[in-house]
């Protein structure tokens with residue numbers, strides 16, 4: 001259990017809880033600080049800021065931007081971002097690209113579900129029913145819907161998607177922003193850009209990891225998420241890479257509420273001292 005969880009999702013992307021509930025639960029878990037990092041969405045950040053005040057907890061506004069490079073979907077975390085005024089316009093403009101990518105195949109996915117007799121609602125109705133708030137619709141919602149309203153187990157809901165090819169039909173990854181655009185966006189709104197859970201790629205293809213890491217560094221990458229469940233076994237490589245390149249190091253559980261029960265708040269993260277040093281370096 002760590003003091004600070006820098007990676008959480010709310011129902012503004014594919015998490016299950018409201019931003020307020022994320023903060024309340026972080027407080028109850030005894031954390032000193034928490035960051036909200038919804039996928040391709042800044043829409044929960046006002047509620048998040050209000051909740052930090054209400055529960056007297058430290059934290060930074062964040063986002064997790066999807067980008068596509070060399071056949072891989074990468075996630076870039078942005079921390080200390082602005083999301084109001086001109087920054088809101090920038091976010092809305094740039095993120096359109098990812099919203100289109102994420103929604104590009106949802107109709108196809110829903111049709112497959114309907115043909116199989118699994119759901120009988122429109123994507124909009126489903127979004128409303130599961131309580132998701134963002135403009136983004138995820139394959140996870142389909143699973144959630146099946147579990148809650150179809151009465152199937154999480155395993156069955158997952159199998160249904162895999163069988164129907166729905167898991168792969170839920171979005172078009174090639175249409176995501178480029179890493180360049182992702183980093184530029186995060187910098188433009190005053191944040192630092194951190195490559196999330198890159199251990200996932202390092203374990204799969206270390207040569208590609210090196211290639212992408214080099215390219216991200218040239219584009220202005222500021223940090224690596226060294227503490228994350230998916231970095232298991234290669235944390236030391238990432239820590240070494242971060243230190244050698246004077247990058248910041250972050251960490252978090254990737255909390256999604258009931259959608260991902262194993263990722264509990266603070267089960268990965270950083271210490272409060274590390275977080276304070278980070279804030280100082282960011283001037284936030």
Ligand SMILES: [Zn+2]
Nearest residue numbers: 064075196197
């Ligand atoms: Zn991620």
Ligand SMILES: [Zn+2]
Nearest residue numbers: 007009064254
């Ligand atoms: Zn995440």
